[in-house]
Amino acid sequence: MKKLLIVSMFFFALILLAACGSDEGTDNASNGEEGSEDLLTQLKEEGTVTVGFANEAPYAYQEDGELKGAAVDIAQAVFKEMGIEKVESKLADFGQLIPGLNAGKFDVITAGMAIKPDRCENADFGAPEMQYGEGLIVQKGNPLDIHSYADIAANPDITVSVMAGATEVEFLKQMGVSEDQIQTASDIPGTFSAVASGRADATTGTEMTVKMALKSAGNDKLEFVEDFEQPDIDGIPSYGAAAFHLDNDKLREAYNEQLAKLKEDGTVKKLLEANGFSAEGNSVPADITTEAICSGEIK
Template identity: 70%
Template sequence: MKKLLVTSIFGIFLLVLAACGGGGSDDASGSDNGDSGNEGESGGDSTLAEIQESGTVTVGFANEEPYGYQGEDGELKGAAIDIATAVFAELGVDNVEGHLSDYSQLIPGLNAGKFDVITSGMAINPDRCENVDFGEPEMLYGEGLIVQKGNPMDLHSYTDIAESGATVSIMSGATEIGYVQEMGVSEDQIQEASDIPGTFSAVESGRADATTGTEMTVKMALESAGNDKLEFVDDFEQPDIEGIPSYGAAAFHPDNDELREAYNEELQKLIDDGTVAELLEKNGFHPENNAPPEDVTTEEVCSGEKY
């Protein structure tokens, strides 16, 4: 993405809204105030002030359990959603308005002004840091592998996939696409699907031999699906590459420094008092193994220093 171009278009959009009185509008894909972003331009209020005044924050998320997903009752659920909800409550914002989006569309949607923040346990990495500003880490996690029952191709690592010529289905926009390629999986071995159920369907039908995603995502999705034709590879070998383990965090428009800094401040308080650990455990994470690291900052991850 061309960051400067997006920012320029975004700034023009803000000026038009300011001239028109700056109301917010929604669409089916999940959009919030069109003026989300450039604080103080045209003499307008900051995004943080607008959110606090309205009492509503618009959050983009992908349907990925247990990070962020929509329950059968329509309620927003997941560790990332719960953490963001707790943080915004501390900022005086009690209404979290979630908008479901394909994972690959979260960052474009944020930069187009559809969301105030995106939170889906998204892994911080240098490429993404070129397009959004991440908050501080909220969790860390590894990878998982799902295969057909009995693991007919004896797959236990990304290297096994590469060497066997197996095909792997991965959710579009997921970091795992880059991970498997780094471990030698060729482009023609990779299939993409719009969501986790789509990757499961590919494996179950035989169109793919395996699917991979973050460990908690694929494990819990398989448990929820009750699919006895697939199995989770318990002895999966974590790849020794940059980006693993992954550090998950909320992400903000590059112009929303005030909002991001306020979020980070309240997030740290909730980490310190144990609230974040409780919310992680509530959603099936290990409160210690998956807890946000004390000695890792987003700046270090973005620079590649802490991979």
């Protein structure tokens, strides 16, 4: 009986050790760093990466079934250097990009998304790829001589049309534009219509978005203000970057490594310019880092 008890205790100890070993293995497998290394390896082996994007030219958009845009071109160039040739795209509403990333629908987001401290809590941004500010559209000839938000604030008779829910509403208010000067429309074509018909004197939005929208609209009653003075407020300029799942450190680091090389050899500037951006004005200064933006040091 005594021998039987000892043998039973021995086997129980073995089972307990095995169970502990199994738990440790499970924890390691779910560890973010190891999981990210597995994803990087998987993408390289498959040669395919899935990217989430929102339809907003010229950052990332779909045309004739093909994914295009500055953010797309930069991402494709980077992944090619990483040995990942094929980019599969998935369209999503802008507000669903980070949730989709965290749900595993995408391996990466490439939409020129602005790095912001609150977004940094839910996604890991790569190094900044582009910078951009605001743009202003006025009636042809700029009859009221508007070149800044300050000009709008200084003349209470000027009205500006803005897409409902856009950040520009708060930007205008911060620059002293009164609420009764601000109209809203459901979309960018609606704001253009307001200015072209004389119901508003100007409209504003993200620089390249309104510039490209005007080009597509072909409305000869309107013009883009080339010498627009960017407002000196938090959030301007914005810095766009690819974004990764919080657990995918290895993938993000590998991406950043190749991105740095493409910045250094001038490829990123060429890709920006090819998509209508300014090679100099929209390139990110070397001292701007994702860490500084996420921490709020750069606003």
